[in-house]
Amino acid sequence: MPDVQALLKRSRSGRIMKYTELYPRRMPAKIIVRMQDGNVIEHEVRDYPGLATHPVYMGRRGPKFDTLVAGRVDEGAIRRD
Numbered sequence: 001m002p003d004v005q006a007l008l009k010r011s012r013s014g015r016i017m018k019y020t021e022l023y024p025r026r027m028p029a030k031i032i033v034r035m036q037d038g039n040v041i042e043h044e045v046r047d048y049p050g051l052a053t054h055p056v057y058m059g060r061r062g063p064k065f066d067t068l069v070a071g072r073v074d075e076g077a078i079r080r081d
Helices: 002-009 063-069
Strands: 029-034 040-045
Touching: none
Parallel strands: none
Antiparallel strands: 029 040
């Protein structure tokens, strides 16, 4: 995975204090990508599916849930729609 390692070396991360102050009620994030041609792409999210503020119910779960959780959680503990 040399391509991933090369990308990580060109990446930076930082903290946005107004986002930090919202934690743990919210978990916002902002992604900023600067392209080689100078264009900038920004994307911001307020929270993520699966957080208390944005629950994911069984009817909306997908393959990721099944892969990561299936067989590891008591079926009685899973909330159903």
